[in-house]
Amino acid sequence: MLPINDLPSPEANKIRIACAYLFSPEHTKDKQFLMNLRFDTVKAAFAEKAKRYHPDLHSQESPEMVERRKDRFIMVRESYEILKNYMLPEAKAPSVGGKPRHTIIAVGGAKGGIGKSILSANLAVSLSQVGYRTVLIDLDLGGANLHLYLGETTLPYTLSDFLSQRTAKLEEIMVTTKYGPKLIGGDSSRLGAANIDFVLKLKLLRSIRMIDADFVILDLGGDTSYNVIDFFLLADHGFVLTTCDPTSYLEAYNFIKVSLLRKLNRLFGVESTLGVEKDPLLKELIEEITLSKNGKRVKTIDQLIERVGRECPRHQSFIRDVVSKFRPLLLINMVESISDAIAPAKRIQEVARKMLSIHVEHSGTLLYQPEIKWSARDLMPVVVKSPGGYLSTFITQLIANIA
Numbered sequence: 392m393l394p395i396n397d398l399p400s401p402e403a404n405k406i407r408i409a410c411a412y413l414f415s416p417e418h419t420k421d422k423q424f425l426m427n428l429r430f431d432t433v434k435a436a437f438a439e440k441a442k443r444y445h446p447d448l449h450s451q452e453s454p455e456m457v458e459r460r461k462d463r464f465i466m467v468r469e470s471y472e473i474l475k476n477y478m479l480p481e482a483k484a485p486s487v488g489g490k491p492r493h494t495i496i497a498v499g500g501a502k503g504g505i506g507k508s509i510l511s512a513n514l515a516v517s518l519s520q521v522g523y524r525t526v527l528i529d530l531d532l533g534g535a536n537l538h539l540y541l542g543e544t545t546l547p548y549t550l551s552d553f554l555s556q557r558t559a560k561l562e563e564i565m566v567t568t569k570y571g572p573k574l575i576g577g578d579s580s581r582l583g584a585a586n587i588d589f590v591l592k593l594k595l596l597r598s599i600r601m602i603d604a605d606f607v608i609l610d611l612g613g614d615t616s617y618n619v620i621d622f623f624l625l626a627d628h629g630f631v632l633t634t635c636d637p638t639s640y641l642e643a644y645n646f647i648k649v650s651l652l653r654k655l656n657r658l659f660g661v662e663s664t665l666g667v668e669k670d671p672l673l674k675e676l677i678e679e680i681t682l683s684k685n686g687k688r689v690k691t692i693d694q695l696i697e698r699v700g701r702e703c704p705r706h707q708s709f710i711r712d713v714v715s716k717f718r719p720l721l722l723i724n725m726v727e728s729i730s731d732a733i734a735p736a737k738r739i740q741e742v743a744r745k746m747l748s749i750h751v752e753h754s755g756t757l758l759y760q761p762e763i764k765w766s767a768r769d770l771m772p773v774v775v776k777s778p779g780g781y782l783s784t785f786i787t788q789l790i791a792n793i794a
């Protein structure tokens with residue numbers, strides 16, 4: 392089934408164009424056909440068209456004809472990938488003995504320069520030093536520099552190769568670093584690198600979930616755009632970094648708030664992973680409240696839960712559950728003294744409790760350390776340079792809390 396009615400029109404158009412390539416332009420006008428389309432049908436159409444256009448199957452033809460078939464084949468294959476992204480059931484992390492086989496950790500925060508990348512890199516190196524198969528991904532699409540913290544100055548492949556479909560699988564662009572973790576690096580030199588569209592994002596989210604590793608660490612960009620938030624929401628553990636600077640911790644709270652609202656809205660979208668009963672009334676209510684559709688935005692999550700209780704009572708406990716399971720982990724970085732973090736952490740926790748009805752755990756405070764400051768220049772992770780040192784001990788404690 393294609394969620395053609397739920398999508399913004401550029402996405403719906405993309406689906407229509409893909410259907411025109413795999414079926415016919417007439418089919419794209421038939422809403423019922425699009426809505427009821429099954430993946431088996433798409434697969435069969437792809438197989439049939441692939442046979443017709445695959446250049447290798449027609450190599451005896453004139454070079455122009457082969458070239459024409461090749462162009463057509465590329466479009467057919469792209470169309471198939473687009474529809475597949477929308478139609479395949481959500482890829483769930485496979486499990487071993489009932490436990491998730493891999494854990495995704497996101498490192499976010501609403502600003503740049505607050506230590507997200509350095510923490511991600513050292514966390515990944517530490518995890519791999521204790522024997523976990525770890526993959527680190529630079530998802531700061533506009534400001535990719537994670538590789539430098541792992542001592543890699545250039546990368547043979549980057550995420551751009553995957554996003555531009557030069558490679559089909561994330562595994563193909565993983566680079567084994569000298570310090571242990573595998574790295575999927577970024578390349579923000581490409582114009583528009585940060586602007587990945589909806590279909591590509593879905594593909595990336597799904598591919599990250601499928602990575603075969605014990606830990607996948609996501610180093611995020613420093614803003615509250617939907618792309619960043621969606622990567623954050625993918626994680627089993629989401630760290631939110633901030634400094635003690637008021638602009639930074641206010642933004643950190645904002646990041647937490649936007650993430651929770653997005654999580655609630657995504658319960659119903661194509662990206663939904665929660666398998667919720669899709670009650671249109673509840674969908675409408677949540678949209679009205681969180682997106683302020685009719686100007687009736689409620690001020691607190693408590694008010695939202697209360698309205699759900701009044702208007703869709705059978706879903707109230709479900710929504711309460713979704714909210715209570717959202718547990719961001721706050722890290723305060725670059726403080727002069729550990730006690731400097733107490734007030735900002737308390738402030739964020741209080742506001743989050745009052746406005747969002749959630750508990751924000753204060754997971755740690757990290758001192759400003761010259762050794763950390765110069766780690767990119769040294770091209771060596773701090774935990775390798777100073778095993779048993781300050782950052783190494785800090786990260787060991789973090790891992791003990793989540794592993």
Ligand SMILES: Nc1ncnc2c1ncn2[C@@H]1O[C@H](COP(=O)(O)OP(=O)(O)O)[C@@H](O)[C@H]1O
Pocket residue numbers: 502503504505506507508509510613724725726757758759760761763764765766767
């Ligand atoms: N605890 C710390 N002490 C000293 N310098 C730090 C600390 N945390 C981060 N830095 C420095 O701050 C700069 C930005 O860090 P980075 O991890 O690249 O931030 P982000 O990924 O949030 O943009 C780097 O030079 C880094 O070494």
Ligand SMILES: [Mg+2]
Pocket residue numbers: 504507508509531534536610611
């Ligand atoms: Mg960074």
